[in-house]
Structure formats: C-alpha cells, structure tokens
Amino acid sequence: MVESETLLEARNLRKYFDVKGSGGRKHPNLLKAVDGVSFSVSKGETLGIVGESGCGKSTTGRMLLRLIEPTAGQILFEGRDLTQLSQREMRKQRRHIQMVFQNPLASLNPRRTVGELLEQPLKVHRMGNVSERKQRVMALLKTVGLNETAYGRYPHQFSGGQRQRIAIARALAVTPKLIVADEPVSALDVSVQAQILNLLKDLQEAYQLTYLFISHDLGVVRHISDRVAVMYLGRIVEIASTEDLYNDPKHPYTQALISTVPIPDPEYSGERVLLQGDIPSASEPPSGCPFHTRCPLAMEACKTVVPRLQESEADHFVSCHLYHKVEA
C-alpha cells in the first residue's frame, strides 16, 4: 500500500456514559460505549466502520467532531489535537470536518428552506457575500443532482433520497476535508441507496474528499471503503484493507459477521457461522475478550485477558488471542 499523508488519527478514544438508576450515586453504572479505539484515516481514502447496533460506531463518529465529548483519548486532525481546543476553536475546526446523518428528514430543520439550510454553514464560517453565497448554493444543488428550484422549498417536500442529497450538499458547502457519514443510506430504498452511494463516490473523486463511513451493512461498506474497521462492544476487533478483511477475515467475529450476510444468489453455498445468543449489554460487558461469550473458538485465556489490537499481517490488525501469544 502506498504510504499517504494521514489526515486524522484517533488515539485510544473512550466514551463512558453514566447510567442513571440502579447503580446509585456512589457507584454509577458506566456504559462503556467506546472503550479505547484507535485508527487513522489517510487523505483521500474511505475508512469504513462496521458493526452491529450498540457497538459504539456512531458514538465514535460523533466524538471526532466533539458532538459527544470524549471521556479520554486524542483526536489528531492534521496533527492538531482536537480534544485540546476550546469550544470556539472547535467550532472553527468543524469547517474541515462535516457530517451526514442517517435520517435526512430529522437532520434538516423543518422550518428552513433548502436555500437557508445550505447557506447556513457558509454564514457560520463567514464565507462569501450574499450573492456569492447564493451562487455557491445553486452550484451545490447542481453538484448533488438537484434542480435549482429546490432553493426555495422545504425539506418535507422532497423524497428520502433527495433529502439525503440536500444533507450531502450542506456538508459539502464549506469544502471540508473529512466527511463523517453515519449510516447515510440505511434509511433509503435499495434503488435509491445505489444512487447515493454512487454520488458519494463521484464527489470523492471530484473533490479529493476523505470519508469516515459508518454502517451496519457489510455489503455497502465493502463497496465504498478502502479500509474497514470492525467494531464490537466499543472496541475495534479488526482493521485492514477492504480486500484483506473481506477475503481473509481473521477475527472470529468478523468471520461470523461476513458469513451471515444473506447473499442475493440462491446458488451460493458458503458456510455460515451462526453465533449463539445476544450481544451483551455495554453496561455489563464480559470480562476478558468482549466476544468470548459468543465466540465459537473461545479459549480459557479469552475469559480473563483482554486481547490487544496487533498487526498479524502487513496492515492487517486483529485483536484476538488466536493470533498473538497471550501476555500475562
């Protein structure tokens, strides 16, 4: 793999939430939504984060913009630690990191026209005068494949796919370097989902964008990502280039996850690894390896020793005792 410039690096990110209730004030229950996550994103690439509900992928994405304040860890963006910035400086930084959400109707203020919505980021970051801004908005609408008549209309007058185009246009408005896309196509129909995925790819090429693409859909992630990180219970269990990860998954969880995705081909006869039981609650995570309760290959050590994310092959990191000697 060609070494390219790192745009963003997350180091040991953690987010613990206090859970109100049974714990009482002295021993609050900690929900470890994200428990020590590290990764880096190079300029121009797409890093996919995939995992099931409650694995902490969304929390991770939001922490990068400090929409959720990390409990611990560092976020280095172009070498600068975002966690050390004041609120004011952080707001300025958000010009370079933008976000696209899952449900476009909820993420667009229902009382604003599309024009107002797209101009808002420009105004906030003091870009251009009135006429320049309007010009830019018109250009943006065209870029994402919308008609100029969209300018004066309200979000509820559009279909789901069009709304997501509006949301993407808003993210693009301030020419960000990184876009965090949190399940951007999950709420869409299959035929529309393909349109939006193609649009995202086209935009990446045209504007040299870097994406952090969060999704639970392994097919979508494979399609769009250059590298993929798999999360389980607040930790990254495996991270590798897309081809390596999908063709040669190392972690038993990744193997199971990929094998259980239904394939739209009745002739396909790959082996399925059926996992037993439910995902444990993040407020009462298992000891040792968080996956050991469901792992078909669990060993004695897995119950007590937390595995670390280590390189097993070139640029292929996995957090599993099967690949690394257990250190006492």
Next chain:
Amino acid sequence: MTGTILEVSQLKTSFFTENGEVPAVSDVTFRLEKGEILGVVGESGCGKSVTSLSIMGLVEQPGKVVGGHIAFKGEDLTQASAKKMRQIRGNDIAMIYQDPMSALNPVHTIGAQLMECLGLHHKATRKSARRQAIECLERVGLPQAEQLMHYYPHQLSGGMCQRVMIAMAMICEPEVLIADEPTTALDVTIQAQILELMKTLNREFNTSIIFITHDLGVVAEICDRVLVMYNGRVVEQGTIHTLFKAPKHPYTKGLIQSVPDVREKKQRLYSIPGMVPSPGEIKKGCPFAPRCERALAQCYEIEPPFIKYENGDAVRCLLYEAEKKEVTTHGRIGDFTRSPQPKKVF
C-alpha cells in the same frame, strides 16, 4: 405436502383519504403452495405489507379491500364474516411483524400473551396451556422458558422478542405464517439466527410461509419462490433460481444489480434512476415506465398485461408480450396451467 393452500386473485386494496381513493394494492395475484416459503419483495410503498394485512383481514380505516378474492382452503376470506375471520386469525393464519418490541403488549407477561392465543382458539385448561406455552418457547430456542413466562417484553432483547413472537404465532400450529419484514429491525448475526429458526419450523411443521422483505439477500437465502412488487402490483414472479439468474422485468433486473455485494467489489453500482412513486401517483400506463431504461412509447399508455409462463413464472411487462406463450390481460387464476412443484432448497 402438495396442494395450494392460499390463492389470491386480483386483490385490490385502497385507502380512502381526503384526496380520494388511493390504491395501495391493485391487482395482486398469486398462490401459496403447502409447505413452501414464498417471498414478497419490493421497496417501501410497493404494497407488500398491505397485501399481507388484506389476507389477515386487518386493513384498518380508511383502508378497505375493494376487489378480488382470497381463497384459503376453498373459502373466500374477502366474504368471510368477522367471526369466521377471528377463528382463522391466529389459528389457521398467523402473522409476525417487523418490530417485535412494539408488537408485544408492554403491560402483560410473555406467558399471558402466549396463553391468550390458546385461550382464544382451544378450550385448554390453564395448566395445559401453560405447559404448551413453555414447550413452544423451548421450541423456538429460548432458554429457561419457565422463568421467561413471567418476564415482560421490555426485559428481553429484540432477537428474543422476535422468537417470542414466532412462538406466539406457531402455538396454534397454523397452516400459513405471514412474516412481515421479521428481521429488518435486527442485527445481522441475530437475523441469521431467526432465519435459521424459520427454516427449521417450516421443515418440521410443513407450515407455508409468506415472507415479506425488502432484502434480496434474505429472499435468496430462505425462499422457494418470489413475487416482486412495485407500486401495488406484482411485476414478476418465479422460483428464486429463475428470478435471480434470469430476471425478466427491468425493475427486477435493476433491483438485483443495485445491491452491493459482500463477496466482491463492483466498481460502480447500477442504480435505477428517479425515485419510488407513491401509491396512486402514476395513473396511466406501466408505473415503472418513467424509471425504465427500456421503456417504449406505449409503456406510458397501456397498463402491461400479466404474462404467465408454463413453468409458473410470470412477468408484467410489454417487452415480453411478443414472445408471450400464454397471455391473460387480467390474470385470472384458473387461466394458467398448474406449475410443477418448486424445487425444495433443503
């Protein structure tokens, strides 16, 4: 294990709103064979859920079944009395839903909700009902069934709730099970468990299943035959082997091509242009014509016929009219020759 158990012909269900009659389902025709799993696939608003509610007689105001027949073991359900429908629901035809958490009553225990079914259809003693309920919970793979009887839905995970729903649907051993997007709200690993469970139940009890989903992968994995729906109509029907290998309708083709594949990376996804029309939006011609790359001028004018083939496959598209073998404009059930039994996958 042969024979047709449910025949739906020319079903039409409309909603009566301030904007007048909006057809959610117009002209849906299919038959369900004993012991098969029939997939119904389509995007949001295509009428797949309304079709299932019509069969159950549960379409709510302002919706109404306005035409067609639903023949269950020879009886037309569209003409059945309310009392007869109540006897059939839950006992002969049962249903499971997309969101298992909200489909269970939050203020009653799992046990009470399971036993309610038995109380409604069989005059069982409390003790035997309880025993049956526990057995049923064990059958769907729930551990500690005894304790589970006293639990409330909010104390269980989504996957467990869906198992409870399946137990509830299967407790009276119905002949038809309608599953409306039963795995959409669940995670992939849990989805795999539920699909496995449904396959097992289908095999063990020879229950016919109508499996509604938007996920082509799920269809390929679990179904024997598939209906593809678009804008309230069945646009294509066939066994999963013919449908996935040689789809006929441009919509089916587009749909299959636009799914990202977990096995290989396509450079670019095929995408169907335009957007899904809302019910009643397109008044004339083929509803897919505005998005169809192969649309002919007359596609915007004529409603295409439902063309049926010897082997039981069918497609609703003008492109195939030329090579038609047997055409019926309105697709009456009796008009097409019996298809050979679909090949079992397992």
Next chain:
Amino acid sequence: MLAYIIRRLGLLILTLVFISIITFLVFQILPGDPVQTMLGPDADPIRIKTLRHQLGLDQPLYIQYGHLIEGFIRGDLGQSIRFSMPVRDLIFDRLPLTLSLAFMSLIIVIFVSIPLGVIAARRENSWGDLLLSIFTQFGMAIPSFFMGMILILLFGSVFSLFSPGSYVPWSEDFWGALGSLLLPALTIAIPQIAVSYRYVRNGVIEQGQMDYVRTARGKGASEWKTLSHHILRNSLIPVLTILGLILAEVVAGTIVVEQVFSLPGIGQLLITSVSYRDFPVVQGLVLYIAFVIVVINFLVDILYSVLDPRIRLK
C-alpha cells in the same frame, strides 16, 4: 419496586419541604407586613409589637420556620385570631364536608369520563364524537361558580329538586347529605370530566394504533377483548399521570363551589379567614391542603408503577 418507592418517598419529602418553604416565605418575607395588614394601617405600634411577639414573628427566620414545621408535625398550627380557637379544631370541624365533596366529584369524574372517552375513541370522528368534543369544550369553558348557578337555576327553580344552602351533615341524614352534595359535586366534576375525557379518548385512539393491538387482532381476539384486555390498560397509564392534577383542581374547585352553594367547608373557612386576615388559619389551611395533595400524588405514582411494569421492573 422498593427502590422506586424509596425514591418517590424521597421526592415526596423534598416536595413537602419546598412547599412549606414557599408557604413560609410568602407569609414571612415578602413585603407587606402581615401584622400590619391584619391590624390595619393606623394600628397602635404597641399592639403590633405584642401581636408580633405572640405570633413569634420577632424571632430569626429559621427559628420561625422550625416552629412552623414542628407545629405542623404535632398537628398544632396555632390559634385562630378571629375565632380564638386552635386552627386544627377549625379545620377538622369542616374537613368531613370538603372531603366528601371532593371524593364524590372524583368518583363522578372517573365513572363518567372513562366510558365516554372510550366510546368517543371507538367512534372517532363520528357525530357523537364531535358532539362530545363540543360539550367538553363548553364544560371546560364555563367557570365552576357559573356552572353552579346554572345547575341551581335548573334543578332548583325549574325542576324544584334542590334548594341551595340546605346542607345536611352525614350524621343526621345520609340520603339528605348525599342529595345536598350531589349538585356541588357535579359542578366541580364537570370541567374535570372534560379534561379526563380528552386524555382517555386520545389515549385509546393512540394505543389503538399500536403494533401490539394488531398482534392481538392477529391472534384472533375479538374487538371487545382487544379493547378491554390490551388497549384500555395501556391507555389508562397516561390518564393516571393527570389524575394528580385533576385532584388538585377538584380540591381547588371545592373552595369556589362551597361558596356558590353556601356549604360550610374548608373553602368557606379559607375565604372568610382571608377576608378577616386570620393568617394562622390561612397558613395552616394552605399547608394542609398542599400536604394532602402531595401525598395523594405520591399514591398515584405508586399506582402508576403497579400498572406499568416498565417502571416497576426497571
């Protein structure tokens, strides 16, 4: 469950402390010296001083507050200035009347509003539903004292069924007492029926659209079974939350309505005491009424958790 009750109990005590502080502050700190107000603007300074001392008003605030709470717990709320008798006795004399009035109103509210709400919800947007919604709007809009007058006019002069101001205590004649309290209770109940009816109606409509109702029908449950077994229980949970508010309004209603029907209850005592600036009585009454309402709210909360396992088993 126990943890829930303990937490609620804690809240109850906290609320009581808040209420007593508010009451205390209103009477003690706010500008406008109560003693001055009591005795009038040109009162003798020495009399003011004596009275201040008598009432303990010359002591530091926290001690005064302590006295108030201590007295309240012992049931001793001081002496009435006007009647020269213990406030407690004054209150207990009038309590049975007001309590029975409030209780009757509450019964009427519950037994009328729930069936009405259910019927309206089942026939949503029918003429009956429309008519009920108009009636309830009127029910809420007509002030209770005017409603009382209308009822007196109707039942008293038109139908000659009732003569106002003819209160009979329970101990003398049960049916007479019931008769004399029926109209006032109805007057208090009408606007609350309207409020409660809306909650029931909306609750039943909302719950009727829930997935689990479809499940019940899908099992083959009859409409009646679906309603009684599934919808009603769930839709009464939000109704319970406003029961506390309704109760507060019922108590408030007694104060005004006792005046309309000339019933010698707590309300009348409160109004006369305010007019005569009999502050110990006013303060005692306010504290007691608030106490009763807060305790009832606590009981409603407990009932709520019994009905809703999501709270009980959290």
Next chain:
Amino acid sequence: MNQTRKKKNMNLLIGTIILLFFLCLMVISFFYTPYDVSKIQVSDKLQSPSLAHWLGTDKFGRDTLSRIMKSTQTAFFVGAVVVVIGLVIGTLIGGIAGYIGGWIDDIIMRFIDAMMAFPGIILAIMIVAVFGTGIINTSLALGILTVPSIARIARSGFIQNKALDYVVAAKAVGVHPMKIVFQEILPNVYSQLLVAGSIAFAGALLAESALSYLGLGVQPPDPSLGQMLNEAQEYLTDDPWYALAPGVTLSLLILGFYMLSNGLREVLDHRLS
C-alpha cells in the same frame, strides 16, 4: 381524515370570531358605552332586557351591557399580563432547564413540581392575602402561577428538539450554541408555546373571575365579570338575566381561547405530519 380537517378549521374559525368580537367590544368600550358604567339609577334596578337596556340592569340600576363591555377591558388586561409574564419567564426557565439539563434541570423541575402540586387558586388566594387585592396584584399573582406549566412545556420542547438530528447537524456545521437555541430550537418550540399561551389566557380568565367572584380579585370600581356574578347570585331565581349575561360572556370568552388553542394545535399537528 376529511372530518378532522373540517373540525380543525371550525375550532380555529369560531374561536377567532368569538375573540375578535370581544376584542372589538373592548376597543369600543374605551370610547363609547351605551350608559355611564358607574351611573346609579335605583328606579331602573333589576330590569329584564329591553330596548333601552339590551341586557337588563343590576341591583343599582346600572346598565349590564355597558358594565360587561367595560369588564372585557379588565379581562383582556389581566389575561395579557398573565400570559406575557408566564411566557417570558416560563420559556426562559423551561428553556434553561431543558437545554442545559443536569442538576440545574433537576432543581428547577423539583421547584416547578412543588408549585404545580398546589391548586393554582389556593396559591393565588395566598398571594392576594398577603399582597392585597386589586387588578395589578391579581394579574401578578396569576402570572407567577402560570410560569410552571409553561416552563414545563418549554422544557419538554427543548429536550425533544435538543436530541433531534437537525440540532446536532447545526452543531456539526459549527453554529454557536446561542444561535442554536434561538434560531434553531425556539422556532420549533414556539408553536407549542403559542398553544400553551392561549390555554394560559383561558386559565387566567377562569382564575381571575373566580378570585373576583370570591371577592379577592379585582375590586370595585374596576368592573369585572366575576364580581358581577357575585352580586347577581342572590337574585338568581328571580332575575336570572342578571347572572346569565356576565356568566355567558365569561364562558364565551374562555371558550374562544380554548377553541383557539385547539385550532392552533391541530394546525400544528397537521403541519408536522
């Protein structure tokens, strides 16, 4: 669906008509009333409606219509003061509690719960007992009492909206928190507040008239509908008109505000769906 839409227009339409009618009546009363409101004409006392006195006269022979017209001034004044106090302070407190959350929210909510536990009229009586009666004191007392209910609505509105993606999206764009509160959230809450405001107006009218009826609210010579009803009660059986005229006026006014609030709420629901 069809019927609900018709009904919705009805609520808003009738409510607005009633309120506009009384607003006109109030405006006119500043310049003209059929008779002098305070002019006592004992010979004309307790008359039934006639051409000379459209709504009859009271026990002092004063013209009821003129007094009702003047009373609407009091009613609207008290209502307006109450609603303004309630909305301004309530939104501020509720907004702070809802947006900031945490222990500040806990404390504010405990305080509001405690206040809501009191029947409003008892608190009002208590305040009036200490501060004294009269139109200004009554308005202030009722205004303070309106704060908790509005604060609750504002709080829940802020909490609901705060969690919505569009607020997170505004943050992600880099919008300043103050702008998020005033430009993003408040416009989505104010329709709810408008509804709450018109209900509070009705509540203020109810409470003011009740206080005045009990003799603890607006005092003569300021005319008030509650006071008029109090005077009329002893003549109820013999001269029902005396009580009916102010009673019906009061009920219609309150009904107008309730209908307005229902109409607004339904318009709001419709827009959101």
